[in-house]
Amino acid sequence: MLLLSGTGITLMEQENREAKKMEGYKMKRREKAAMLSIAACAMLVNAAPVMAESAEPLTIAVSMRSTTSEYHMQYVAGAELFAASLPEGTAEVQMLPCEGNDDKQINDINALIASKGDNMILFVDANNAPNITSIAEACEEAGVYWCAAWNAPEGILPTSYKYWVNFQSCDAVKQGYDIAVNLFESLPTPGEGKICVLEGMLANTANEDRMKGLNMALEEYPGIEVLDDQAGDWDTGKALNITENWLAKYGEDGIDGIWCACDDMAVGVVQALTAKNLNGKILSTGVDGTSAGIEMVENGELACTIANNGWLQAGYGCAYAYAAKTGVLDTETMDDLHRMFLTNGYLVSADTLADYKATFVDSQPEYDFTDLDYPIAGPMFEE
Amino acid sequence: MDKQVHTSRVGEEFAQEMKKQSQKERFMSLAPLIILLVLIVIFSVTAQGFFSINNFYNLLNQAAIPLVMSLGLTFVILMGSTDLSAEGLGGFIGSVVALMVLNSKNDMNLGAFAIPLVVLISIGVSMLSGLLHIKGKLPSFMVSYGVSSIMSGFAVLSYRGVPARIRDPLFTVMAQGNFLGIPYLTWIAIVTFVIAYILQNRTRFGSYVMAIGDNEAIAKNIGINIEWTKFKVFVWLGLCIGIVGVMGAVRVGQGDVGIGSDLVFPAITSVVVGGTSLSGGKGGVVHTLIGAFIVTVINNALVLLGVSPYIQQAVQGLIILGAVALSVPHGKNLIVK
Incomplete structure (x- = not known):
């Protein structure tokens, strides 16, 4: 388990502890920040001579699950944002979608390494955690600096490798908790009512963590009754069928809300509710911040969704790998916080919708990729 | 004299054996229907909300897409082949139709004209797939798998990662x-079923498909144009996949490649559970209708029963295995491919 675990304590307590810890980190970080910022500012200055040595532009590879996922395509857009921050013509982005196939992910990365050598950096969202070991070994052998997000096997850490610069993840426990609290407070009687739970894929790390967050929220809200819990496998059609079945079982007045673990499934939930004119009356939730999810928040059909912010994850993932490649960062002297950290999602509800749209929908987000502290929301492990 | 007595005894035994065989076959052909009725009775008693008018419409709605898909595959399976192209092709059709009607991604707005257009595209792709199988002498299994992958790729390319949300009022009404x-959507499935029934039972095409599935060599010897018949089966399959793709987009209100996921194997399951032989020549569209409802009823009831998602798939698998064991003829003389 790589993410913060809150089992046995309330999120409030956990947040207090984290706040104290963060204070400590901030003290350390303030000291290091100045040094890191100076070094990072030098990154872009250093970039031109480094690139000039190589005739070929640097390849910034993004290995992710699928081009069908709007969120995964945000990775590519984030990498492109970073590439655009470098001197023109010195870097190009190449995406490596594995379409859910572990072997394809590893083979594609190996093939690219064979073609580009160390004239590349890599951002990876591993299709499955065990892939990380093979990718780490391939990059270590070829001298390719890289970063990873979301999945890594337990006990396999960047600190054991020179070229694996860092590992980041969204706090999925917090996501599950936040959307649950938002839903509970949005019910006709805030904090009281009957809900159905639509999980994603069983035994999937993100799903399990979001469920932990939900359970933490349920402990804090004794007035919420869970009628049923089903797995929709992240699939829109399955979510639609399950919701139709719930409406048949509990009646149109028997459900107050539906806690749904992702936006793709929320589309199916809302379709089923719309067919019964219940959209907006029975609220649901989502995670991922897809355009459909944002639209449903805007229509008052979802209480909220959480944008994982793939732009930030991949953009800064690439920035770290690039900083290590250009000698601005030395992985052997980097502290644990910068090598393993959590990033913040963006909770989009009726209250925050306008801000979110202004930043992420109506325009591309803008990041200062020289400020390598910016994406860090907290440490991945409790000390 | 003794010889005559012996001959008549053998004749009687043969007649009795034939009678038994025919009774058994009659029972086996009724087995899927009996299984469906038994499941309905059991779930009506045990599952809250199962025996209700709301859930009746739910079942009709949820069976619509699997039924049309299964009807398309029934003719392919009846002639002893298999086709896996629906996953990619159905996803592609769903993605493209969403981009052709009023949607969140572009200004194209062909309205109802988009539907026949994409169905024709589906028929065209399926015809190509059929030609590769028939003229190229390639196994239908592999050809269709390749076609599915290609069409999945085109589907993703069509909307570039961000699915189009459908805004066309016609689709909302549908x-x-x-x-x-x-x-x-259920009416569409009913009309498709009626056409499939007529094709199978009232046309030469239906008889030819059964003959090919039963024994292709004999069918050829009696003058059936095997290649032309097979080609027409792929046209029918393309039509059904096209309809399924449109129905999928209608149901989820957006176009993405996921519309095609989980189409093929549940459809093959429906065909087989209904009693159609995977080796061809036995079964038909009425069996498929019953099979599609058996699979839909099981999926529906497991949610209504509140079966834990951790064991739901296992329970579903066990019930389907049980249904197949009871509804598909099996014995020592049967060849299991």
């Missing part, structure tokens, strides 16, 4: 409206 209380 998703939510009903006629005589029966959802429109």
Whole structure:
């Protein structure tokens, strides 16, 4: 388990502890920040001579699950944002979608390494955690600096490798908790009512963590009754069928809300509710911040969704790998916080919708990729 | 004299054996229907909300897409082949139709004309797939798998990662409206079933398909144009996949490649559970209708029963295995491919 675990304590307590810890980190970080910022500012200055040595532009590879996922395509857009921050013509982005196939992910990365050598950096969202070991070994052998997000096997850490610069993840426990609290407070009687739970894929790390967050929220809200819990496998059609079945079982007045673990499934939930004119009356939730999810928040059909912010994850993932490649960062002297950290999602509800749209929908987000502290929301492990 | 007595005894035994065989076959052909009725009775008693008018419409709605898909595959399976192209092709059709009607991604707005257009595209792709199988002498299994992958790729390319949300009012009406209380999507499935029934039982094409599935060599010897018949089966399959792709987009209100996921194997399951032989020549569209409802009823009831998602798939698998064991003829003389 790589993410913060809150089992046995309330999120409030956990947040207090984290706040104290963060204070400590901030003290350390303030000291290091100045040094890191100076070094990072030098990154872009250093970039031109480094690139000039190589005739070929640097390849910034993004290995992710699928081009069908709007969120995964945000990775590519984030990498492109970073590439655009470098001197023109010195870097190009190449995406490596594995379409859910572990072997394809590893083979594609190996093939690219064979073609580009160390004239590349890599951002990876591993299709499955065990892939990380093979990718780490391939990059270590070829001298390719890289970063990873979301999945890594337990006990396999960047600190054991020179070229694996860092590992980041969204706090999925917090996501599950936040959307649950938002839903509970949005019910006709805030904090009281009957809900159905639509999980994603069983035994999937993100799903399990979001469920932990939900359970933490349920402990804090004794007035919420869970009628049923089903797995929709992240699939829109399955979510639609399950919701139709719930409406048949509990009646149109028997459900107050539906806690749904992702936006793709929320589309199916809302379709089923719309067919019964219940959209907006029975609220649901989502995670991922897809355009459909944002639209449903805007229509008052979802209480909220959480944008994982793939732009930030991949953009800064690439920035770290690039900083290590250009000698601005030395992985052997980097502290644990910068090598393993959590990033913040963006909770989009009726209250925050306008801000979110202004930043992420109506325009591309803008990041200062020289400020390598910016994406860090907290440490991945409790000390 | 003794010889005559012996001959008549053998004749009687043979007649009795034939009678037994025919009774057994009659029972086996009724087995899927009996299984469906037994499941309905059991779930009506045990699952809250199962025996209700709301859930009846739910079942009709949820069976619509699997039924059309299964009807398309029935003719392929009846002639002893298999086709896996629906996953990619159905996803592609769903993605493209969403981009052709009023949607969130582009200004194209072909309205109802988009539907026949994408169905024709589906038929065209399926015809190509059929030609590769028939003229190229390639196994239908592999050809269709390749076609599925290609079409999945095109589907993703069509919307570049961000699925189009459908805004066309016609699609909204199709998703939510009903006629005589029966959802429109179910009417589409009913019409498809009637056409499939006529094709199988009232045309030469239906007889030829059964003959090919039973024994292709004999069918050829009696003058059936094997290649032309097979080609027509792929046209029918393309039509059904096209309809399924449109129905999928209507149901989820957006176009993405996921519309095609989980189409093929549940459809093959429906065909087989209904009693159609995977080796061809036995079964038909009525069996498929019953099979599609058996699979839909099981999926529906497991949610209504509140079966834990951790064991739901296992329970579903066990019930399907049980249904197949009871409804598909098996014995020592049967060849299991």
